[in-house]
Amino acid sequence: xxxxxxxxxxxxxxxxxxxxxxxxxxxxxxxxxxxxxxxxxxxxxxxxxxxxxxxxxxxxxxxxxxxxxxxxxxxxxxxxxxxxxxxxxxxxxxxxxxxxxxxxxxxxxxxxxxxxxxxxxxxxxxxxxxxxxxxxxxxxxxxxxxxxxxxxxxxxxxxxxxxxxxxxxxxxxxxxxxxxxxxxxxxx
Amino acid sequence: xxxxxxxxxxxxxxxxxxxxxxxxxxxxxxxxxxxxxxxxxxxxxxxxxxxxxxxxxxxxxxxxxxxxxxxxxxxxxxxxxxxxxxxxxxxxxxxxxxxxxxxxxxxxxxxxxxxxxxxxxxxxxxxxxxxxxxxxxxxxxxxxxxxxxxxxxxxxxxxxxxxxxxxxxxxxxxxxxxxxxxxxxxxxxxxxxxxxxxxxxxxxxxxxxxxxxxxxxxxxxxxxxxxxxxxxxxxxxxxxxxxxxxxxxxxxxxxxxxxxxxxxxxxxxxxxxxxxxxxxxxxxxxxxxxxxxxxxxxxxxxxxxxxxxxxxxxxxxxxxxxxxxxxxxxxxxxxxxxxxxxxxxxxxxxxxxxxxxxxxxxxxxxxxxxxx
Numbered sequence: 001x002x003x004x005x006x007x008x009x010x011x012x013x014x015x016x017x018x019x020x021x022x023x024x025x026x027x028x029x030x031x032x033x034x035x036x037x038x039x040x041x042x043x044x045x046x047x048x049x050x051x052x053x054x055x056x057x058x059x060x061x062x063x064x065x066x067x068x069x070x071x072x073x074x075x076x077x078x079x080x081x082x083x084x085x086x087x088x089x090x091x092x093x094x095x096x097x098x099x100x101x102x103x104x105x106x107x108x109x110x111x112x113x114x115x116x117x118x119x120x121x122x123x124x125x126x127x128x129x130x131x132x133x134x135x136x137x138x139x140x141x142x143x144x145x146x147x148x149x150x151x152x153x154x155x156x157x158x159x160x161x162x163x164x165x166x167x168x169x170x171x172x173x174x175x176x177x178x179x180x181x182x183x184x185x186x187x188x
Numbered sequence: 189x190x191x192x193x194x195x196x197x198x199x200x201x202x203x204x205x206x207x208x209x210x211x212x213x214x215x216x217x218x219x220x221x222x223x224x225x226x227x228x229x230x231x232x233x234x235x236x237x238x239x240x241x242x243x244x245x246x247x248x249x250x251x252x253x254x255x256x257x258x259x260x261x262x263x264x265x266x267x268x269x270x271x272x273x274x275x276x277x278x279x280x281x282x283x284x285x286x287x288x289x290x291x292x293x294x295x296x297x298x299x300x301x302x303x304x305x306x307x308x309x310x311x312x313x314x315x316x317x318x319x320x321x322x323x324x325x326x327x328x329x330x331x332x333x334x335x336x337x338x339x340x341x342x343x344x345x346x347x348x349x350x351x352x353x354x355x356x357x358x359x360x361x362x363x364x365x366x367x368x369x370x371x372x373x374x375x376x377x378x379x380x381x382x383x384x385x386x387x388x389x390x391x392x393x394x395x396x397x398x399x400x401x402x403x404x405x406x407x408x409x410x411x412x413x414x415x416x417x418x419x420x421x422x423x424x425x426x427x428x429x430x431x432x433x434x435x436x437x438x439x440x441x442x443x444x445x446x447x448x449x450x451x452x453x454x455x456x457x458x459x460x461x462x463x464x465x466x467x468x469x470x471x472x473x474x475x476x477x478x479x480x481x482x483x484x485x486x487x488x489x490x491x492x493x494x495x496x497x498x499x500x501x502x503x504x505x506x507x508x509x510x511x512x513x514x515x516x517x518x519x520x521x522x523x524x525x526x527x528x529x530x531x532x533x534x535x536x537x538x539x540x541x542x543x544x545x546x547x548x549x550x551x552x553x554x555x556x557x558x559x560x
Contacts, residue, residue, distance in 0.1 A: 027493050057520040070494065101530075128234055128560070138243060
C-alpha cells in the first residue's frame with residue numbers, strides 16, 4: 001500500500017507535523033507541514049514515488065500566509081497535502097518548478113493572487129492578472145481574517161446548523177409561457 | 189558577401205498568435221518565436237477573460253455560487269455543477285436521494301457527450317475540415333434540447349442543488365434520451381468513415397504533439413490527454429464519487445500520446461458515456477429528487493475538504509475551506525485545462541506552426557475554464 005509506504009519517507013523529512021487525515025471527509029490522506037528547508041526534499045520524494053501535481057494554493061490567515069501543495073497518484077488512491085507558512089510582510093518560499101515543471105504556472109498564479117515570491121523561479125511574472133498589476137486580490141482585509149484554529153473542525157461540532165429547508169415542489173419549466181422578445185405591440 | 193553573425197539570426201522573427209485567433213478557441217495569446225515555419229519557443233499568455241471566480245466564491249453564499257460554475261466551463265457545465273454541489277455536500281454532510289444521483293449522472297454524462305461533440309467539430313475545423321462541425325452540432329443540439337426540457341437552460345445550467353437537483357425528469361426526457369442514444373450510435377460509423385479513416389486527417393495528427401507519460405505526470409496533465417499516453421487514470425474509476433461504482437464502463441486508452449490518440453480516446457469515451465446513461469436509465473428508482481433536510485441557507489462547520497470529479501477535459505478539483513459562516517473562507521478551483529495547457533510550451537519546441545494548431549485543438553482548450 002502506497003499510503004503506508006509513503007509514511008516512512010515523509011517522516012524522514014522531519015516535518016513539523018505529519019497527520020493521517022480522514023479521506024472520506026477531508027478528501028486527502030496525509031497532511032504534512034513543511035519548512036523552507038524541507039519543501040524541495042518533499043517535492044523530490046513526491047517525484048520519486050511518481051506522484052503528479054494537482055495544484056498550488058495560497059490561503060490568507062490571521063498570523064501568516066499559508067501555501068498548500070496537492071499531490072495525487074495515478075496508480076493508487078493517495079492524495080497528500082503539503083503545507084508551508086510564510087510571513088505576510090516578506091512572503092518568500094523556494095520554488096519547486098525545477099522538480100515539477102507543472103508547478104511553474106501554479107506558482108505564478110499564487111504570486112498573482114497573494115504576492116508570494118517563489119525564490120528560484122525562472123519566470124516569476126503575472127499570469128492571470130495584467131502585467132503591471134500591483135494588487136493582491138485574494139488577501140483579505142483585517143476584519144475578515146481567521147486563524148488556522150478557527151478553520152479546523154472540532155470533534156464536537158455538528159456538520160450543519162440550519163433549519164430552513166428548500167421548497168420541495170418546483171414548477172415544471174415546460175409550463176412557462178414563452179418569453180416575448182422585443183417591444184410588445186399596443187392594442188389599438 | 190558579408191555573412192557575419194549579425195546576419196545569422198535575421199530570419200528569426202516573433203509572431204503574435206491570438207488573442208483573437210480562431211484556433212485558440214477563445215482569447216488565448218501565444219507569443220511565438222519562429223525560424224521560417226518552425227517554432228523555436230512558444231509562450232502562452234493567459235488572463236484575457238480572467239474573472240476571479242475564486243474571489244466571487246468568497247463573497248457570496250454557497251447556493252449563489254452554483255451559477256458561476258456553469259460560466260467556468262460552458263462546454264460541459266453539468267460536470268462542474270456536480271463538482272461544486274458534491275463538494276459542498278461532502279463538507280456539510282448532506283445526503284442525496286438515489287433518484288437524484290441517477291439524474292445527476294444522466295445529465296452529467298449527456299453534458300460530457302455534448303462537450304466531446306463540440307470539441308470534435310471545432311478540432312476538425314481547425315484542421316481544415318468544415319463538414320464535421322455541421323453534423324456534430326446537429327447531434328449536440330439534440331442534447332441541448334433534452335437538457336433544456338429538464339432545467340430550462342441550454343448552455344449555462346444551474347440544475348444541481350445541495351441535496352439533489354431542482355427539477356425531476358419526465359417520461360418524455362427518458363424516452364427522448366433513449367432515442368438520442370440510438371441516433372448517436374448510428375452516427376459513430378459515419379464519423380469513422382468521414383474522419384477517422386481520412387488520409388489527410390491522419391497525416392495531420394499522427395505522431396504530432398506526443399505527450400510521454402512522464403511528461404504528463406510532471407505537468408499534471410489529466411483527462412483524455414493523459415489517457416491517450418496509455419495511463420488509465422479516470423477519477424470516475426480511480427477515485428469513485430457519486431454512484432459511478434455501480435455502473436459498468438471501460439476507460440479507453442491510447443498508446444502513443446499523439447493528437448490522433450487523443451482524438452480516438454474521446455471518440456471511444458462518448459460510447460462509454462452512452463453506456464453509463466443507458467444503465468442509469470434502466471435502473472433509475474422512484475422517489476424524491478431533493479433531500480428532505482437540505483437547507484436553503486448553508487453554514488457548514490469549520491473544516492477543509494478537497495473534492496475532484498472527472499470533467500470532460502480531465503480532473504477538476506475544488507478545495508473548500510469553511511469558517512462556519514455562510515460563505516466559504518477560501519475556494520480554490522483546480523481546472524484541468526490550466527495544467528493541460530502548461531505542457532504546450534514544451535510540446536511546441538521545434539515543430540511546424542500548422543502542427544501547433546493541431547496540438548492546441550487536440551488538448552481541448554476552453555479558455556474560460558483556464559482563465560477562471
